Amino acid sequence: MKAVTWQGRRKIEVATVPDPQLVDPTDAVIEVTTTGLCGSDLHLYEVLGPFLDAGDILGHEPMGVVAEVGSEVRELKAGDRVVVPFNVSCGTCFMCERGLHSQCETTQVREHGSGASLFGYTKLYGQVPGGQAEYLRVPFADTLPIRVPEGPPDERFVYLSDVLPTAWQAVVYADVPPGGSVAVLGLGPIGDMCTRVAAHRGAGRVIGIDLVPERLARAAGHGVQVFDLSEYGDQLVDAVRGATGGRGPDAVIDAVGMEAHGGSAVKALQTATGLLPDAMASALMKKAGVDRLGALELAIELVRRGGTISLAGVYGGAADPLPLLTMFDKQIQLRMGQANVRRWVDDLMPLVTDGDPLGVEGFATHHLSLDDAPRAYADFQKKRDSMVKVLFHP
């Protein structure tokens, strides 16, 4: 089959690889019909390189049709239409039963001290072959895939794999009071969807901050009050306070993560790790940390005293100091984590089956074939061609 593979830093190749096979009797193999490109893939493209091997299959936002199921699978059969969550979660362990699927104890990668395995996401997360491919092996076929109805197009459902539950969890964790204010940092696919979910769940004022003109315009187009970071610079915090009664927003969602613009000296370290042998580089990255905390620091400054910060953006390293003095003094509530995809399905399903209140149809800016992946990764990273969300159709 054809698959999108990582071959080195900023080197993506579409390769022909062996088709995935059923391994356990509880597995399914699905034929992928639509599969997303995510901001999280950009971390693999660039900074997380030391944790990948050449040939690793990328992607964690797939949906498709069941091609084959193992002998013990009861709930799923060939021909069923399914979306696959990005966490590989068993659905039955202590953590899964508590809705913490990103901590699944059956698939935790203990060797690296990591939570649940993820599709297409480095050795830290189990080096599981990903979903930017024609076929995908899916374990826990009775409990992991999300069955969706026939009829509406794939783009109605595909975001159940990541974008929707991630945005939903980020907004739930942000704990915006009814009618209250929330600022979303970053208006990529995740931040954009956070603004929609926040408005849908009753936030009174939704603010969006980014520095890419098309992304700001897109959010403004659905009622978000936008601030261009590159325009306001040092005045941004004052401007946002001005829009929120002088105090700052009740909640701030960081939907940027470690690709933040305006990073610090660690950027040099990051570049250096790209030049080191993998073993050295991965040790250095895990211990010394490569976080670029620009967005998180901004979130801490922006949020009103006693407010909540919800971190959806993914951060890497471990050693960057946080402004703990200010965090404590402001009595900030900080919540974070990979989305527990499976947990939010019951909340989200009505929003993609009874009409389309969040506007998932038309959310993607680019529909491409797998062969276009190398160019799509490059354009998405550079935010060229007004690209916000790419869906590949294998």
Ligand SMILES: NC(=O)c1ccc[n+]([C@@H]2O[C@H](COP(=O)([O-])OP(=O)(O)OC[C@H]3O[C@@H](n4cnc5c(N)ncnc54)[C@H](O)[C@@H]3O)[C@@H](O)[C@H]2O)c1
């Ligand atoms: N928690 C989860 O489960 C989960 C799931 C999916 C994605 N993510 C993470 O969410 C983040 C966003 O994903 P995405 O797909 O939207 O990616 P993206 O890279 O397209 O979006 C990031 C946006 O942030 C903007 N930005 C950069 N620096 C900024 C700053 N200092 N202030 C404000 N905006 C800034 C960029 O211009 C860009 O539009 C990534 O870190 C990704 O890894 C987390």
Ligand SMILES: [Zn+2]
């Ligand atoms: Zn994703």
Ligand SMILES: [Zn+2]
């Ligand atoms: Zn589990």
